[in-house]
Every structure is written in structure tokens, then in C-alpha cells.
Amino acid sequence: MDGATHIVHGKFGGGKATSFDAEMMGLARGVNEALRNLPAHITQLALCSDVGPSQLAAISACSALRTFLAGNPRHRVLLLWVPAHKNIEPSDFVDELAKAALDGVQPDFVSYSMALARVRARMKSKWDRVALDTNNTAYRGRHLWVAIDPPLHGATAKSTWLLRHAGTSNHNTARAARFLTNHFPCGAYRAKFNIPGSHDCLCGGGLETRDHILFHCPYWIRTKAPTTSQRAAPHDHSSHQLRNQRGWFVDDVLEFLRLNPMVSTFGWSEILAEALADRERGQPHSRANARLLAHMVERVFS
Ligand SMILES: [Zn+2]
Incomplete structure (x- = not known):
């Protein structure tokens, strides 16, 4: 019972x-x-x-x-x-x-x-309400990840995807939240908010967006191939976003973050900025560049 x-x-x-x-x-x-x-x-x-x-x-x-x-x-x-x-x-x-x-x-x-038991019951009922609101179309960020996974509630790691991946780590929970809401330090974010720093990805694949990092960038490890795009209904942000998600579930995104611990971190932005500054100074073998290489799959780039 x-x-x-x-x-x-x-x-x-x-x-x-x-x-x-x-x-x-x-x-x-x-x-x-x-x-x-x-x-x-x-x-x-x-x-x-x-x-x-x-x-x-x-x-x-x-x-x-x-x-x-x-x-x-x-x-x-x-x-x-x-x-x-x-x-x-x-x-x-x-x-x-x-x-x-x-x-x-x-x-x-x-x-x-x-x-x-009372606290848990109260917490669960509040969480249920939040979970119902997750895909509320009245207000949602244009790039907020559309969760078609099981609802975001439950008190055990087995029943909740966020707990399963982030566990009790505040750092991992914050990183997952930043990535799923598309508010994380990357080139597209810096471009949008006029934050100093690079906009294009170092791999040469253009603007560093979440989609680029998740599905295209050769620097990161991924264990699931993205599916081909499906048609999105016109003027429907939700279906556009779903199309952009390429058949990945939240579980897949969080697994990606686990495999690539530097993605969506401020630490990575700092390394990137330092490495680029070193290169401009003619020091491509600096410590920052070594760190940059250490965290990426692709070992060779110009
Ligand atoms: Zn890239």
C-alpha cells in the first residue's frame, strides 16, 4: 500500500x-x-x-x-x-x-x-498540473522542445526522464533545462542577444544552433540517427518544432547531453572564446585549444 x-x-x-x-x-x-x-x-x-x-x-x-x-x-x-x-x-x-x-x-x-506522504501527494498533484501545461499552446517558446514523451512527473528515476538523466545533480538539471528551452550559450544565442563571441560553429557548418549541435555537428557523439523531416502544418509552431526535432524524444536529447558533457555549458563557451583568441594571436596549440580538442570527437580541424 x-x-x-x-x-x-x-x-x-x-x-x-x-x-x-x-x-x-x-x-x-x-x-x-x-x-x-x-x-x-x-x-x-x-x-x-x-x-x-x-x-x-x-x-x-x-x-x-x-x-x-x-x-x-x-x-x-x-x-x-x-x-x-x-x-x-x-x-x-x-x-x-x-x-x-x-x-x-x-x-x-x-x-x-x-x-x-502528504507532502508527496501535494507535490505530485502540483507536478501533474505543470505536466499538463508542458505543451500548452497558449504560450510556449517557439523553440521549446515539444515533449511527446511520457509526462514529466513521478518521484522515482525509473518513472521520470528528467530524474533518470539528471539524477540529483543541479548542474545537469539546469543544463537540460537550458538546452530544452533553447536558452543556452551557443552561437545562435549570442547572435540573437548581441553577446560577444563567435556565431558560427568551428566545424564550418554555419550558425551554431541547437539543431546543428544535435543533428549535424561532427564534433559530438550521437547514438541515434535523426529521421528525415516531416511536413509541418502551416502556422503551427508545435508541428514545426516537432519536424525540427527529427524523431528524437527528450530521452534522446538527454542521452546526447550525457554523452557530450560540455554541450550547453558556460565552461564550453569560455574554452571556445579563449581558444579562438589564442588562434588569432597565432597560438593554435595553446592550453585552451588543447581543452577544446579534448572534448570533441573530431580531432582534426583547420
Ligand atoms: Zn559544428
Whole structure:
């Protein structure tokens, strides 16, 4: 069971804690009760449970069990998993007790896992709204990457393309955002905003645009061939942009950024500017030029 599902359906016991908290607390309490005044001839404790983890309660139970185990080398703890709610009499009895507790006065604090579940549910619902807006045609940058990938939400690296590629790195997330919105330091950007620096790519392929870098420039590694252009509907930015994306998904773009760590970085712009200045001074073998070459696939250029 996950906490978010409980919130959506409003089935939290008292709205203050998750079922994990309650079940683990029951287990920890049981261990402590069993060990209180334990007769000396008892050498084995059997714990039967169907629950997942709750750290605080688990620590409490482990601490009590450690003392029990250290007291006598013959002491044993037996852990048994029991299927829940399958007409097992003690389990049904505990269920009844738990439901009855809901009628009592509830505390005004919430457990850590409950708070976490609430935050995650709130975050996901906000993220859902943002994801729906991603391809909103009312306002979108002309060159914003049109995401036809699965929506940009989810809390795990498996379910989210951005997390899968950028992980927990702020640097990689910022780089991906700059590249996908087409606001990153490159020749076309410098030309558009009158920023000093080169406009054309060093490879001789003309203006250094995102499309040039992604699909044409011989300097960078790519593992997927771009498809041929499709016809775009007139006056439709979205279909024009899709045509320009040449059959690549966001996943493909992020993989490209991963393979070419200098693309879309300010560091690359600095190296480029320095290398070009060195060449103009007649120093083509300067340190900046060595760095430039070190980051590109093509090793020879004039
Ligand atoms: Zn190029």
C-alpha cells in the first residue's frame, strides 16, 4: 500500500499516521511487552508480521531484541511473515481493535511517514498540473522542445526522464533545462542577444544552433540517427518544432547531453572564446585549444 493512495481515498486511520506506523509500532510494543519480566526458560521469540518498514519503531524493537539476544547464547528470534487479513483469527481481532481506536480522541500530531506522504501527494498533484501545461499552446517558446514523451512527473528515476538523466545533480538539471528551452550559450544565442563571441560553429557548418549541435555537428557523439523531416502544418509552431526535432524524444536529447558533457555549458563557451583568441594571436596549440580538442570527437580541424 502506498500513502498517496490512502490520501486520495481518505482511508487514513484518524488522518494522523500511516498503517505502516501503526503496524510497526504494534510489533515494537509486542517485543517490549514480551521481554518485560521474561521467564528464564524462554529462549525463543517468534515475531509474526505482514508489514513493511517504519524506522523509528524498528529501531526500538531492534534495541530491545539486542539485549535479549546478548543475555544468553541460546536465545533465538524467529521472524515469520504471515499473510494479512485472510480470516486469521488473531489478525481479525487486532483489526477490530484498530478500527475501534478510530472512535477515540485523536492526537493533534502526525507521524513522519504521514507528513512525508502528504507532502508527496501535494507535490505530485502540483507536478501533474505543470505536466499538463508542458505543451500548452497558449504560450510556449517557439523553440521549446515539444515533449511527446511520457509526462514529466513521478518521484522515482525509473518513472521520470528528467530524474533518470539528471539524477540529483543541479548542474545537469539546469543544463537540460537550458538546452530544452533553447536558452543556452551557443552561437545562435549570442547572435540573437548581441553577446560577444563567435556565431558560427568551428566545424564550418554555419550558425551554431541547437539543431546543428544535435543533428549535424561532427564534433559530438550521437547514438541515434535523426529521421528525415516531416511536413509541418502551416502556422503551427508545435508541428514545426516537432519536424525540427527529427524523431528524437527528450530521452534522446538527454542521452546526447550525457554523452557530450560540455554541450550547453558556460565552461564550453569560455574554452571556445579563449581558444579562438589564442588562434588569432597565432597560438593554435595553446592550453585552451588543447581543452577544446579534448572534448570533441573530431580531432582534426583547420
Ligand atoms: Zn559544428
